[in-house]
Amino acid sequence: MSDNQSDWEVLPDASPLQDAVSLPxxxxxxxxxxxxxxxxxxxxFGGGPPNSQHFKLYARWGNGxxxxxxxxxxxxxxxxxxLGRDLVVPEILSPETIAPYVQLRQAMTAGTSDTRARPLTILQLNHTGRQCPRIMGGRGIFGGAPSAASSVPVRSRDKRDGLVSQLAFWFMFPTPKTLSIQDIDAVIERFVRGARLAHEAGFDGIQLHASHGYLISGFLSPKTNLRTDRYGFPKELTIIESILNRIRATVPQPFAIGIKVNAADYVSGSITEEQALDHIREMASWRMLDFIEISGGDYERPDFAAAASPRQAFFAKFSRLALKTIPQGxxxxxxxxxxxxxxxxxMTRTIxxxxxxxxxxxxPAVICPSYAKALLEPPSAKTAEDDHFPVEFPDPPSPFWxxxxxxxxxxxxxxTAWHCALMWRMGNDYWNGLTIGSRKGGWSSPVPQIGGIQALLELWRPWPSFNHALIIVIFFALFAVILFK
Ligand SMILES: Cc1cc2nc3c(=O)[nH]c(=O)nc-3n(C[C@H](O)[C@H](O)[C@H](O)COP(=O)(O)O)c2cc1C
Structure with a gap:
C-alpha cells in the first residue's frame, strides 16, 4: 500500500468496502x-453515565x-x-444505572430502519492504569498514585522533548503502585461488569482497550511489566485470557468481543514486532475474540494521534502480517x-x-459523521471524479506556543481537545458536522474555528461549577509554577 494518499487511481465500481463481514x-x-x-x-467532570449530549452525537454517527x-x-x-469527563461503568448494575447506556445504544441505531444495514454497537472498556493523570484522573488532588502492572512511571521518551517536557510528565503522572494479585482479580471483575453492562444495555459487544499504554497494554510490554508472578513475562497475556474467559462464561452468545492492541512500539526495551505478532497468534488461538484492532503508541510516544506518516504505515504493514499470521475462518x-x-x-487498497x-x-468521523455513507455510495458517472474523495480534513490548530x-x-x-470540542458542538446542536456536498470533495459548511487554548479549556469546560473552575485554576497554576520556576 502506498503512503501517498493523493495518488488517486481508478477503481472498479463494486467497492469491497460495501462487503459484509461475519464475526466468529x-x-x-x-x-x-x-x-x-x-x-x-x-x-x-469526575466521570459518569452518558447524557443527552452523547445521545445526539451518537445519533449522528448512527445515521452515518x-x-x-x-x-x-x-x-x-x-x-x-x-481526562476527567469519562464515561464510567456503574459500581452497581441496576435498571436505573443501566438505563442511560440503553439510551446510548438506541441512539446508535435509531437512524437505521433496515436491520441488515444496522451498525454493530460496541462499548469500549478501559482502565487507564499508569496513564491516569493527577487531578482529573478521578482521585482528586490528593488522591495518591494510580495502579499499574508495575511501578514504572510515565515519562517522556521522545529525544526531542527537553527538560520542560520531563517536568510536565513528572507533574501529570505520579509513579504508579503495583497491583497485587487480589487487585488484579478485582480489575478483571470490573471488566466483566463492563461487559455485563454492555450486554444488558443491548450492545452487540465490547472492545477491550489493550493499546496506547493503558493498564492492559502495560501488561503486554516488557517496558512496563516487570512482574515475576503469574501475570509477568512470559505469561503477560494471562490478564487478557482471564478477562475473556470470565466474560465468555458470564455473557451469553452472540456477543462480539474485540481487542485493540499496539503494533510493535519500535522503542528500545518495549514490545517488538515478533512479540506483538506472537500475542496476536496466541490470542486468536483461544477462539474467544471476534476482532483485533491494530493501532500503536502510548502517552510517551503518541503515534496513534499522529498525522499520516511513515510510522503510521508501520501499522498497515503490521496488520498485514497479523492477518497472514492467523488462519482464516x-x-x-x-x-x-x-x-x-x-x-x-x-481504504479499498487496504482491503x-x-x-x-x-x-x-x-x-474524520468527527469532522464528517456520515463519512462512511459518502464512501459507500456507488460511483456514478457524475461522481466518478469524487469517488476517491480527495478530501482535505482540516487539522487542529498548531499554535506558536x-x-x-x-x-x-x-x-x-x-x-484530542480540538476533536472533543467539535464533538461537544455536535452534542449540543451548535454544529451538525460536515457533509460532503459538492464535486471534488467540497464541504457543505465550514468547520468551526477553535483555537488551541480554547480547545484545551473546552475539553474540561469548568464554568458550570465553581468547584470545577477551582480545580482547573489550581491545575494550571501548578503547571505554570513547574514550567517557569
Ligand atoms: C479525540 C480522540 C479521542 C480518542 N479516544 C480514544 C479512545 O477512547 N479509545 C481508543 O482506543 N482510541 C482513542 N483514540 C484513538 C483513535 O481511536 C484512533 O486510533 C486514532 O485517532 C487514529 O485513527 P485516525 O487517524 O483515523 O484518527 C482517540 C482519538 C481521538 C482523536
Missing amino acids: CGLRVPNRLVKAAMYESLAN GWGMLISGNVQVDPLHLS DGMPVIMLTGSLRTKAV RDGHAHLIGIGR LKILNIGLIGTGLN
Whole structure:
C-alpha cells in the first residue's frame, strides 16, 4: 500500500468496502467501515453515565452509514479516568444505572430502519492504569498514585522533548503502585461488569482497550511489566485470557468481543514486532475474540494521534502480517486497521491487498459523521471524479506556543481537545458536522474555528461549577509554577 494518499487511481465500481463481514460469534458487520473509539469528553467532570449530549452525537454517527460503531473508552474504575469527563461503568448494575447506556445504544441505531444495514454497537472498556493523570484522573488532588502492572512511571521518551517536557510528565503522572494479585482479580471483575453492562444495555459487544499504554497494554510490554508472578513475562497475556474467559462464561452468545492492541512500539526495551505478532497468534488461538484492532503508541510516544506518516504505515504493514499470521475462518478473529486512513482509494487498497478486514476511522468521523455513507455510495458517472474523495480534513490548530513548548504529549492533548470540542458542538446542536456536498470533495459548511487554548479549556469546560473552575485554576497554576520556576 502506498503512503501517498493523493495518488488517486481508478477503481472498479463494486467497492469491497460495501462487503459484509461475519464475526466468529455469529454477528455480521454490514460493511467494512468502523467508527473507531474516541473519548468524547461529554460526561460530568469526575466521570459518569452518558447524557443527552452523547445521545445526539451518537445519533449522528448512527445515521452515518458505519458498519460498526465503537464508543469512546468507558472506564471500568471510577478512580482511573483519562481526562476527567469519562464515561464510567456503574459500581452497581441496576435498571436505573443501566438505563442511560440503553439510551446510548438506541441512539446508535435509531437512524437505521433496515436491520441488515444496522451498525454493530460496541462499548469500549478501559482502565487507564499508569496513564491516569493527577487531578482529573478521578482521585482528586490528593488522591495518591494510580495502579499499574508495575511501578514504572510515565515519562517522556521522545529525544526531542527537553527538560520542560520531563517536568510536565513528572507533574501529570505520579509513579504508579503495583497491583497485587487480589487487585488484579478485582480489575478483571470490573471488566466483566463492563461487559455485563454492555450486554444488558443491548450492545452487540465490547472492545477491550489493550493499546496506547493503558493498564492492559502495560501488561503486554516488557517496558512496563516487570512482574515475576503469574501475570509477568512470559505469561503477560494471562490478564487478557482471564478477562475473556470470565466474560465468555458470564455473557451469553452472540456477543462480539474485540481487542485493540499496539503494533510493535519500535522503542528500545518495549514490545517488538515478533512479540506483538506472537500475542496476536496466541490470542486468536483461544477462539474467544471476534476482532483485533491494530493501532500503536502510548502517552510517551503518541503515534496513534499522529498525522499520516511513515510510522503510521508501520501499522498497515503490521496488520498485514497479523492477518497472514492467523488462519482464516474457523472461529478466528478478523483484523481491523486504524490510523490515518483517509481516502476511499487507500481504504479499498487496504482491503484488497489483504492488510485488514475492517477499516477503523477516527478523526474524520468527527469532522464528517456520515463519512462512511459518502464512501459507500456507488460511483456514478457524475461522481466518478469524487469517488476517491480527495478530501482535505482540516487539522487542529498548531499554535506558536506549542512549538516553543515542544511537548509531544501536549500536541496530542491539543489534537484530542480540538476533536472533543467539535464533538461537544455536535452534542449540543451548535454544529451538525460536515457533509460532503459538492464535486471534488467540497464541504457543505465550514468547520468551526477553535483555537488551541480554547480547545484545551473546552475539553474540561469548568464554568458550570465553581468547584470545577477551582480545580482547573489550581491545575494550571501548578503547571505554570513547574514550567517557569
Ligand atoms: C479525540 C480522540 C479521542 C480518542 N479516544 C480514544 C479512545 O477512547 N479509545 C481508543 O482506543 N482510541 C482513542 N483514540 C484513538 C483513535 O481511536 C484512533 O486510533 C486514532 O485517532 C487514529 O485513527 P485516525 O487517524 O483515523 O484518527 C482517540 C482519538 C481521538 C482523536
